[in-house]
Amino acid sequence: MxxxxxxxxxxxxxxxxxxxxxxxxxxxxxxxxxxxxxxxxxxxQAAKSNRLWVQSAVSLFVDLPLAYEAKIDAVEGVEKTCKVQWFGAYYQNEDSFFGQFAVDGDTFLDIYPEVVIVAGSRAGFLANRIGCLVGKALAKKYKWEIGDRIPLIAALFQKDDGSAWDFELEGIYEVTEPVWDDRTFFFHWDYFEKTMEATTTGQPDVGTFVVQTRQGADQVPVMAAIDQLFEHGPQRVQSTTEADFQAQFVSMMGxxxxxxxxxxxxxxxxxxxxxxxxxxxxxxxxxxxxxxxxxxxxxxxxxxxxxxxxxxxxxxxxxxxxxxxxxxxxxxxxxxxxxxxxxxxxxxxxxxxxxxxxxxxxxxxxxxxxxxxxxxxxxxxxxxxx
Amino acid sequence: MIRVRGLSKSYQRGGETLTVLDGLNLEMEAGRFYALMGPSGSGKTTLLNLVGGLDRPDAGELFVAGEDLGKISGAILAQWRADNVGFVFQGFNLIPVLTALENVALPLTLTPLSRSERRAHALHALELVGMQDRAHHRPKQLSGGQEQRVAIARAVVTDPQIILADEPTGDLDRDSAGQVLDLLVQLHRDLDKTILMVTHDPHAAERAQSIVHLDKGQLGRIEDTPRALAAGD
Known part of the structure; x- marks a missing residue:
């Protein structure tokens, strides 16, 4: 048949x-x-239930004052806070574009155990002021190895002399959950802040804060407390769970x-x-x-x-x-x-x-x-x- | 072998009822070669289809190989056909995508035989009709006469009691027709099958033992052929 x-x-x-x-x-x-x-x-789905994102209530593209960090840290139920700023530079030419973020290195790695360093070391990254951490796919794409100097040309956060920002590769990471991709570039907030303070732009603001709540803490009152804290400005904030924050990107794409x-x-x-x-x-x-x-x-x-x-x-x-x-x-x-x-x-x-x-x-x-x-x-x- | 009593069959054509068989009575002996003759529309093919279980009568009794065909249908009738009847059609009716060997083996897939047994049986049947050397040819690679011999091999491969042939030489040239008739006569003689062959050709009919004449859906007469008389059949 x-x-x-x-x-x-x-x-x-x-x-x-x-x-x-x-x-x-x-x-x-x-x-x-x-x-x-x-x-x-x-x-x-991979978003953790103990992480909150705090952004401007106006838009994700409006920054928040640096001074908010200490106030958020003081909210009952908050364990750690990590500053995150999208850097928006490019490598070699404008076609060589990838995501870069200035973060509080130590806190970032604590908050995101899903980000696992597979080459280089956490200690090396933390010890080097211009140290950076890049995803495995990104390192492979540009054939970067630990110790390589990586100059990035800033589009938003330019130095007064227009020179490139210098970084040194201290760690290559993989992710165990897709909370970040493996084509991203992280570097120290301190380096970012100090460099910007030396320019005419002055002290930078913060794009978003990632907040880790204490174990067992109810996120709803924590979010309400943070939002209430800045209800009268200068910038009102909106706190969301990480899952909602991720979903926001999905909805942005229609x-x-x-x-x-x-x-x-x-x-x-x-x-x-x-x-x-x-x-x-x-x-x-x-x-x-x-x-x-x-x-x-x-x-x-x-x-x-x-x-x-x-x-x-x-x-x-x-x-x-x-x-x-x-x-x-x-x-x-x-x-x-x-x-x-x-x-x-x-x-x-x-x-x-x-x-x-x-x-x-x-x-x-x-x-x-x-x-x-x-x-x-x-x-x-x-x-x-x- | 075949007993028909008051058999009727009619069809609806263009809103009118066309009576093809009208109270037909007929008896045929087992192991005999019959030719069924009559003018167009006399009911020859209809009778053949009813005897072969391809169609069902409207009224009357139709006993074939011990089974009342008016009382069975569906899968039981299909199984009865597989067990008891071999068909030879005017247009040969081989499956075009299968080889001669596969066509002959096709009815055997309804039996419990293994694949190798089916192949052996099919090859033997092809040998009987002298077509073993064309076993792996497809129908369109064969001549009309060869196709009909393959069709005859397929008709006998399951060792049925009855072979029904509907104008088996109708689409063949004179030589091929002669070979096919020789083959039917030989199979009848060697395998002792009951053969019922519809034909318009008096020469073909004379190769049978008896000729059944139908006219307007009723039995005209049954006569023995000179061949049968000469042989004392």
């Missing part, structure tokens, strides 16, 4: 190839598009899950209809064969199985090839996505969904022609001229 299925499918090679090809594209797209969503959501679902659903529906069409044409061409087989003693049910198996073989071949292609292409796509989708990886859930949809399309596309084949009267089928 399987041989007959394969022979029938290869009878019209071009048609079968086109149908399989369309399924390959559809399942490949589905896996990639869904992975964009799961990657975005992974950041939110309703991506909806668009992805709409595009993916549309593609799948189109492919499903194409598969139904292919199977109906195939079944019509096999009308006489079905009549012959029924005359030989094959039952209506076995004809139903034959057509369903044919549909399943066609769809499973295309679907599995598409999923396999997506898995093979994953490293290249992850590399291409860079910092936009850190931790881009096709999950087992996405893979299983792809397999389930493939099987579903296979069964549904085959049902109508299979049912027609099973209902076909033998003498009528034998009269068919197809």
């Amino acid at each position: 399987l041989r007959l299925v394969v022979r029938n499918l290869t009878k019209h090679k071009l048609r079968s190839l086109l149908t399989v090809g369309s399924l390959v594209v559809a399942l490949f797209l589905l896996c990639i598009l869904r992975t964009l969503v799961t990657t975005l959501e992974a950041g939110t 309703n991506i899950p909806f668009f992805v679902a709409a595009i993916g659903g549309g593609v799948l529906l189109a492919i499903f209809l194409a598969c139904v069409n292919t199977m109906i044409m195939a079944a019509r061409e096999q009308t006489r064969d079905i009549g012959i087989m029924k005359a030989l003693g094959f039952t209506d049910r076995s004809m139903f199985r034959l057509l369903t198996l044919q549909s399943m073989t066609l769809c499973v071949t295309g679907g599995l090839l598409g999923i396999g292609l997506a898995l093979l292409a994953e490293p290249w796509i992850a590399h291409g996505m860079g910092s936009f989708f850190p931790g881009f990886a096709i999950t087992a859930g996405t893979r299983d969904l792809g397999i389930a949809l493939t099987l579903g399309i296979g069964v549904l596309a085959g049902i109508v022609p299979a049912w027609q084949a099973s209902r076909l009267r033998c003498v009528e089928a034998l009269r068919s001229m197809e």
Whole structure:
């Protein structure tokens, strides 16, 4: 029976190839598009419940006074506070852009145990005023090694003489959870602050504060206390949980899950209809064969199985090839996505969904022609001229 | 072997009822070669389809190989066909995507035989019809006469009691038709099958033992052929 299925499918090679090809594209797209969503959501899901982010109530792009740090530290339930400022410089030329942040180095590494130094050392990083910590992928991209001098050309925080900021690589990190990506560059707040104080710009403000709450502390009253503290200015703040903060980035990119679902659903529906069409044409061409087989003693049910198996073989071949292609292409796509989708990886859930949809399309596309084949009267089928 | 009593069959065509068989009574002996003749529309193919369990009668009794075909349907009727009947069609009706060997082995997939046994049986059947050297050819690589011989091999491979042939020489040239008829006669003689062959050709009919004449859905007459008379059958 399987041989007959394969022979029938290869009878019209071009048609079968086109149908399989369309399924390959559809399942490949589905896996990639869904992975964009799961990657975005992974950041939110990986967020720790003991971390809060404090930002300006006006906008994420409005800085907060440095003096807020001590007041936040004094709030009941706060364990540690880490200043974070987006630096926005580039390396060598404007195309060599990646995320850079000035942070309180020691506190940052305490608050983020997910950031694990795999080359160099924490002690070396903390001891070197111009020391920096970079993600493994970033170090690999620029072939940086521990001890390398890395000049960054500032776009926002320029020195008065316009010279580059000098850094020395003291640590390369990996992340155990996608709270940060491995293409980011961290350096010491003190270096940032002291350098800026020496310029005409003067003391810098803080982009956001990351707050670690005490173990067992209820985050809601802590957030309320911080927000209340600065209710009358000079800058009102908004405290959020890390999960909400991450989700904010997702929502900034628009309703991506909806668009992805709409595009993916549309593609799948189109492919499903194409598969139904292919199977109906195939079944019509096999009308006489079905009549012959029924005359030989094959039952209506076995004809139903034959057509369903044919549909399943066609769809499973295309679907599995598409999923396999997506898995093979994953490293290249992850590399291409860079910092936009850190931790881009096709999950087992996405893979299983792809397999389930493939099987579903296979069964549904085959049902109508299979049912027609099973209902076909033998003498009528034998009269068919197809 | 075949007992027909008051058999009727009609079809709906363009809103009208077309009666094809009208209370037909007929008996056929086991192991005999019958030719079924009659003008177009006399009900020959309809009778053949009913006897082969491809269609169901509207009324009457139809006993074939000990089974009342009017009372079985669906999977049971399909199994009965697989066990008892071999078909040979005018248009050969081989599955085009399968080789000659695979076509002949196809009905055997409904039996408990293993793959190697099915292959051995199919090769033997092809040998019987002299087509073993074309076992791996597809139907379109064969001539009409060769296709029909493969179809005959497929009809006998399950060792059925009855072989039903609907105009088996209708699409063949004179030489090929002669070879196919020779083959049917030989199989009838060697395998002792009951053969019912629909034909328009009096020369083909004379190769049978008896000729059953149908007219307007009813039995005209049954006559023994000179060949049968000469042989004392």
